Amino acid sequence: MEDGGSSVARRSQQSFLIKRSLLSVEYALRRLSRTTPDARTLLRDGYLVVPNFLDATQLLRIQDALPPVESCEPSPEGTMTQTFYEADGIAELSPFFKSERIAQAMRGALGKRAECLRTAVQYRHHLGETGAFEQFFHIDTWLPRFKAFLYLSDVDEGGGPLRYVPGSNRGRWRLGLERDVYRLYPDLDGYIADPDAAFVGCVWPHQARKIARRLNTKPRSFTGPAGTLVLFDARGLHATTPLSKPRTILYSYWTKPGHHT
Numbered sequence: 001m002e003d004g005g006s007s008v009a010r011r012s013q014q015s016f017l018i019k020r021s022l023l024s025v026e027y028a029l030r031r032l033s034r035t036t037p038d039a040r041t042l043l044r045d046g047y048l049v050v051p052n053f054l055d056a057t058q059l060l061r062i063q064d065a066l067p068p069v070e071s072c073e074p075s076p077e078g079t080m081t082q083t084f085y086e087a088d089g090i091a092e093l094s095p096f097f098k099s100e101r102i103a104q105a106m107r108g109a110l111g112k113r114a115e116c117l118r119t120a121v122q123y124r125h126h127l128g129e130t131g132a133f134e135q136f137f138h139i140d141t142w143l144p145r146f147k148a149f150l151y152l153s154d155v156d157e158g159g160g161p162l163r164y165v166p167g168s169n170r171g172r173w174r175l176g177l178e179r180d181v182y183r184l185y186p187d188l189d190g191y192i193a194d195p196d197a198a199f200v201g202c203v204w205p206h207q208a209r210k211i212a213r214r215l216n217t218k219p220r221s222f223t224g225p226a227g228t229l230v231l232f233d234a235r236g237l238h239a240t241t242p243l244s245k246p247r248t249i250l251y252s253y254w255t256k257p258g259h260h261t
Protein backbone atom coordinates (compact mmCIF):
# COMPACT_ATOMS: atom_id res chain seq x y z
CA MET A 1 0.00 0.00 0.00
CA GLU A 2 1.12 3.51 -0.81
CA ASP A 3 1.90 5.77 2.15
CA GLY A 4 0.27 9.23 2.49
CA GLY A 5 3.43 11.12 1.46
CA SER A 6 3.95 9.34 -1.83
CA SER A 7 0.29 9.59 -2.86
CA VAL A 8 0.41 13.37 -2.24
CA ALA A 9 3.59 13.53 -4.34
CA ARG A 10 1.90 11.52 -7.11
CA ARG A 11 -1.18 13.77 -7.11
CA SER A 12 1.04 16.85 -7.21
CA GLN A 13 2.99 15.35 -10.14
CA GLN A 14 -0.26 14.59 -11.99
CA SER A 15 -1.60 18.06 -11.36
CA PHE A 16 1.66 19.55 -12.69
CA LEU A 17 1.50 17.42 -15.84
CA ILE A 18 -2.10 18.43 -16.53
CA LYS A 19 -1.44 22.15 -16.03
CA ARG A 20 1.74 21.89 -18.07
CA SER A 21 -0.02 20.13 -20.96
CA LEU A 22 -2.74 22.78 -21.04
CA LEU A 23 -0.07 25.47 -21.16
CA SER A 24 1.74 23.72 -24.03
CA VAL A 25 -1.48 23.67 -26.05
CA GLU A 26 -2.23 27.32 -25.21
CA TYR A 27 1.23 28.40 -26.36
CA ALA A 28 1.25 26.22 -29.47
CA LEU A 29 -2.03 27.91 -30.48
CA ARG A 30 -0.74 31.36 -29.62
CA ARG A 31 2.35 30.80 -31.75
CA LEU A 32 0.05 29.95 -34.67
CA SER A 33 -2.28 32.90 -34.09
CA ARG A 34 -2.14 36.22 -35.86
CA THR A 35 -0.23 38.49 -33.55
CA THR A 36 2.19 41.41 -33.73
CA PRO A 37 5.73 40.88 -35.09
CA ASP A 38 7.17 41.66 -31.62
CA ALA A 39 5.02 39.03 -29.92
CA ARG A 40 5.73 36.51 -32.66
CA THR A 41 9.49 36.91 -32.16
CA LEU A 42 9.11 36.66 -28.39
CA LEU A 43 7.04 33.50 -28.63
CA ARG A 44 9.45 31.86 -31.07
CA ASP A 45 12.91 32.84 -29.77
CA GLY A 46 12.03 33.78 -26.21
CA TYR A 47 13.54 37.25 -26.57
CA LEU A 48 13.45 40.47 -28.53
CA VAL A 49 16.08 43.23 -28.57
CA VAL A 50 15.10 46.73 -29.68
CA PRO A 51 18.15 48.97 -30.21
CA ASN A 52 17.56 52.72 -29.72
CA PHE A 53 14.19 52.22 -28.07
CA LEU A 54 14.60 55.71 -26.59
CA ASP A 55 16.41 58.71 -28.02
CA ALA A 56 19.07 60.76 -26.22
CA THR A 57 16.62 63.44 -24.99
CA GLN A 58 14.19 60.89 -23.53
CA LEU A 59 17.09 59.06 -21.88
CA LEU A 60 18.45 62.23 -20.27
CA ARG A 61 15.01 63.05 -18.85
CA ILE A 62 14.79 59.54 -17.37
CA GLN A 63 18.32 59.59 -15.97
CA ASP A 64 17.64 62.95 -14.26
CA ALA A 65 14.51 61.54 -12.58
CA LEU A 66 16.06 58.36 -11.14
CA PRO A 67 15.71 57.89 -7.37
CA PRO A 68 18.98 57.78 -5.38
CA VAL A 69 20.46 54.38 -4.51
CA GLU A 70 19.90 55.22 -0.83
CA SER A 71 16.13 55.04 -1.39
CA CYS A 72 16.34 51.47 -2.77
CA GLU A 73 15.88 48.09 -1.12
CA PRO A 74 18.67 45.49 -1.19
CA SER A 75 17.72 42.23 -2.87
CA PRO A 76 16.56 39.40 -0.58
CA GLU A 77 18.06 36.87 -3.03
CA GLY A 78 21.79 37.50 -2.61
CA THR A 79 22.11 39.22 -5.98
CA MET A 80 23.62 42.41 -4.49
CA THR A 81 21.16 44.54 -6.46
CA GLN A 82 19.40 47.63 -5.16
CA THR A 83 15.80 48.09 -6.26
CA PHE A 84 13.33 50.95 -6.20
CA TYR A 85 9.83 49.46 -6.56
CA GLU A 86 6.64 50.95 -7.95
CA ALA A 87 8.78 53.07 -10.20
CA ASP A 88 5.84 53.61 -12.55
CA GLY A 89 4.79 56.27 -10.01
CA ILE A 90 7.60 58.51 -11.36
CA ALA A 91 6.02 60.40 -14.27
CA GLU A 92 9.32 60.93 -16.15
CA LEU A 93 9.78 57.15 -16.49
CA SER A 94 6.56 56.77 -18.48
CA PRO A 95 8.23 56.35 -21.92
CA PHE A 96 9.16 52.90 -20.60
CA PHE A 97 6.49 52.00 -18.05
CA LYS A 98 3.59 53.32 -20.12
CA SER A 99 4.97 52.16 -23.46
CA GLU A 100 2.17 50.92 -25.72
CA ARG A 101 4.68 48.89 -27.77
CA ILE A 102 5.82 46.95 -24.68
CA ALA A 103 2.24 46.43 -23.45
CA GLN A 104 1.18 45.12 -26.86
CA ALA A 105 4.14 42.76 -27.09
CA MET A 106 3.39 41.41 -23.61
CA ARG A 107 -0.34 40.96 -24.34
CA GLY A 108 0.50 39.28 -27.64
CA ALA A 109 2.82 36.86 -25.84
CA LEU A 110 0.83 36.24 -22.64
CA GLY A 111 -2.75 36.83 -23.75
CA LYS A 112 -5.08 39.83 -23.54
CA ARG A 113 -5.40 39.69 -19.76
CA ALA A 114 -1.66 40.02 -19.16
CA GLU A 115 -0.84 42.42 -16.36
CA CYS A 116 2.27 44.24 -15.29
CA LEU A 117 3.11 43.09 -11.77
CA ARG A 118 6.33 44.85 -11.00
CA THR A 119 7.90 48.11 -12.13
CA ALA A 120 11.33 48.95 -10.82
CA VAL A 121 14.61 50.83 -11.12
CA GLN A 122 17.50 48.44 -10.50
CA TYR A 123 21.09 49.33 -9.69
CA ARG A 124 23.90 46.79 -9.82
CA HIS A 125 27.06 48.16 -8.24
CA HIS A 126 28.74 44.99 -6.99
CA LEU A 127 31.61 44.14 -9.34
CA GLY A 128 32.63 40.56 -10.12
CA GLU A 129 31.06 37.30 -8.99
CA THR A 130 28.24 37.45 -6.45
CA GLY A 131 27.74 33.70 -6.00
CA ALA A 132 24.03 34.30 -6.62
CA PHE A 133 21.87 31.87 -8.59
CA GLU A 134 21.23 34.36 -11.40
CA GLN A 135 24.85 34.22 -12.61
CA PHE A 136 24.10 30.61 -13.62
CA PHE A 137 21.76 29.85 -16.50
CA HIS A 138 18.33 29.38 -14.96
CA ILE A 139 14.61 29.53 -15.57
CA ASP A 140 12.62 31.85 -13.29
CA THR A 141 9.37 29.93 -13.33
CA TRP A 142 7.41 27.21 -15.05
CA LEU A 143 4.42 29.55 -15.54
CA PRO A 144 4.73 32.20 -18.23
CA ARG A 145 6.46 35.35 -17.01
CA PHE A 146 7.86 37.91 -19.42
CA LYS A 147 10.24 40.70 -18.49
CA ALA A 148 11.23 44.01 -20.06
CA PHE A 149 14.63 45.61 -19.39
CA LEU A 150 15.58 49.11 -20.49
CA TYR A 151 19.33 49.64 -20.23
CA LEU A 152 20.18 53.03 -18.72
CA SER A 153 23.93 52.48 -18.77
CA ASP A 154 26.02 51.30 -21.71
CA VAL A 155 26.01 47.53 -21.51
CA ASP A 156 29.05 46.05 -23.24
CA GLU A 157 30.52 42.68 -22.21
CA GLY A 158 31.69 44.09 -18.86
CA GLY A 159 28.50 46.07 -18.32
CA GLY A 160 26.36 43.12 -17.22
CA PRO A 161 24.52 41.99 -20.37
CA LEU A 162 21.61 39.61 -19.97
CA ARG A 163 22.49 36.23 -21.53
CA TYR A 164 19.90 33.96 -23.13
CA VAL A 165 19.75 30.59 -24.87
CA PRO A 166 17.57 31.28 -27.93
CA GLY A 167 14.56 28.99 -28.20
CA SER A 168 15.06 27.52 -24.70
CA ASN A 169 11.62 28.89 -23.78
CA ARG A 170 10.19 25.82 -25.54
CA GLY A 171 10.79 22.11 -25.86
CA ARG A 172 10.53 18.85 -23.98
CA TRP A 173 13.95 19.19 -22.34
CA ARG A 174 12.28 21.68 -19.95
CA LEU A 175 9.96 19.21 -18.27
CA GLY A 176 12.29 17.93 -15.52
CA LEU A 177 13.55 21.38 -14.59
CA GLU A 178 10.03 22.82 -14.55
CA ARG A 179 8.83 19.98 -12.34
CA ASP A 180 11.59 20.74 -9.83
CA VAL A 181 10.60 24.41 -9.79
CA TYR A 182 6.93 23.47 -9.40
CA ARG A 183 7.76 21.23 -6.42
CA LEU A 184 10.13 23.56 -4.63
CA TYR A 185 9.06 27.10 -5.38
CA PRO A 186 7.91 27.98 -1.93
CA ASP A 187 5.83 31.15 -2.15
CA LEU A 188 3.53 33.00 -4.43
CA ASP A 189 5.02 36.47 -4.60
CA GLY A 190 7.65 35.59 -7.17
CA TYR A 191 10.56 35.74 -4.73
CA ILE A 192 12.57 32.83 -3.46
CA ALA A 193 11.96 32.89 0.28
CA ASP A 194 14.14 29.93 1.23
CA PRO A 195 17.84 30.46 0.39
CA ASP A 196 18.26 26.67 0.13
CA ALA A 197 15.81 26.67 -2.80
CA ALA A 198 17.37 29.64 -4.60
CA PHE A 199 19.22 27.49 -7.14
CA VAL A 200 16.24 25.30 -8.01
CA GLY A 201 15.81 26.68 -11.55
CA CYS A 202 19.54 26.64 -12.35
CA VAL A 203 21.53 24.33 -14.56
CA TRP A 204 25.29 23.76 -14.45
CA PRO A 205 27.41 25.47 -17.14
CA HIS A 206 28.07 22.16 -18.96
CA GLN A 207 24.33 21.41 -18.97
CA ALA A 208 23.53 24.85 -20.42
CA ARG A 209 26.08 24.19 -23.20
CA LYS A 210 24.55 20.79 -23.89
CA ILE A 211 21.00 22.17 -24.02
CA ALA A 212 22.10 24.94 -26.40
CA ARG A 213 23.85 22.35 -28.62
CA ARG A 214 20.73 20.22 -28.66
CA LEU A 215 18.70 23.26 -29.69
CA ASN A 216 21.31 23.90 -32.39
CA THR A 217 22.14 27.33 -31.00
CA LYS A 218 24.54 29.24 -28.73
CA PRO A 219 23.90 31.50 -25.72
CA ARG A 220 23.58 35.14 -26.76
CA SER A 221 24.72 38.20 -24.78
CA PHE A 222 22.46 41.19 -25.17
CA THR A 223 24.95 44.02 -25.22
CA GLY A 224 23.83 47.50 -26.24
CA PRO A 225 24.14 51.18 -25.36
CA ALA A 226 21.84 52.99 -22.93
CA GLY A 227 18.39 53.15 -24.51
CA THR A 228 18.42 49.46 -25.61
CA LEU A 229 15.24 47.53 -24.78
CA VAL A 230 15.28 43.77 -24.11
CA LEU A 231 12.10 41.70 -23.72
CA PHE A 232 12.36 38.05 -22.70
CA ASP A 233 10.42 35.01 -21.62
CA ALA A 234 11.77 34.21 -18.15
CA ARG A 235 10.93 30.53 -18.70
CA GLY A 236 13.86 30.39 -21.11
CA LEU A 237 17.43 29.79 -19.88
CA HIS A 238 19.02 33.12 -19.00
CA ALA A 239 21.77 34.48 -16.77
CA THR A 240 23.27 37.77 -15.78
CA THR A 241 26.97 38.47 -16.37
CA PRO A 242 29.38 39.52 -13.59
CA LEU A 243 30.08 43.24 -13.82
CA SER A 244 33.29 45.11 -14.38
CA LYS A 245 31.38 48.40 -14.11
CA PRO A 246 28.00 49.40 -12.63
CA ARG A 247 24.75 48.73 -14.48
CA THR A 248 21.41 50.54 -14.19
CA ILE A 249 18.14 49.35 -15.74
CA LEU A 250 14.40 49.95 -15.57
CA TYR A 251 12.44 46.74 -15.57
CA SER A 252 8.89 45.53 -15.58
CA TYR A 253 7.50 42.07 -15.42
CA TRP A 254 4.30 40.64 -16.70
CA THR A 255 2.15 37.56 -16.10
CA LYS A 256 -1.44 36.44 -16.51
CA PRO A 257 -3.66 36.99 -13.43
CA GLY A 258 -3.23 34.10 -10.97
CA HIS A 259 -0.06 32.89 -12.71
CA HIS A 260 2.41 34.46 -10.35
CA THR A 261 4.85 31.91 -9.09
Ligand SMILES: O=C(O)CCC(=O)C(=O)O
Residues within 6 Å of the ligand: 134, 140, 147, 160, 161, 162, 163, 234, 238, 239, 240, 241
Ligand atom coordinates in the same frame (compact mmCIF):
# COMPACT_ATOMS: atom_id res chain seq x y z
O1 LIG B 1 19.48 41.27 -14.51
C1 LIG B 1 19.80 40.40 -15.31
O2 LIG B 1 20.69 40.54 -16.17
C2 LIG B 1 19.05 39.08 -15.27
C3 LIG B 1 18.61 38.70 -13.91
C4 LIG B 1 17.56 37.64 -13.91
O3 LIG B 1 17.85 36.48 -13.89
C5 LIG B 1 16.15 38.03 -13.98
O4 LIG B 1 15.83 39.22 -13.96
O5 LIG B 1 15.31 37.13 -14.06
Ligand SMILES: [Fe+2]
Residues within 6 Å of the ligand: 134, 138, 139, 140, 234, 238
Ligand atom coordinates in the same frame (compact mmCIF):
# COMPACT_ATOMS: atom_id res chain seq x y z
FE1 LIG C 1 16.04 35.19 -13.87
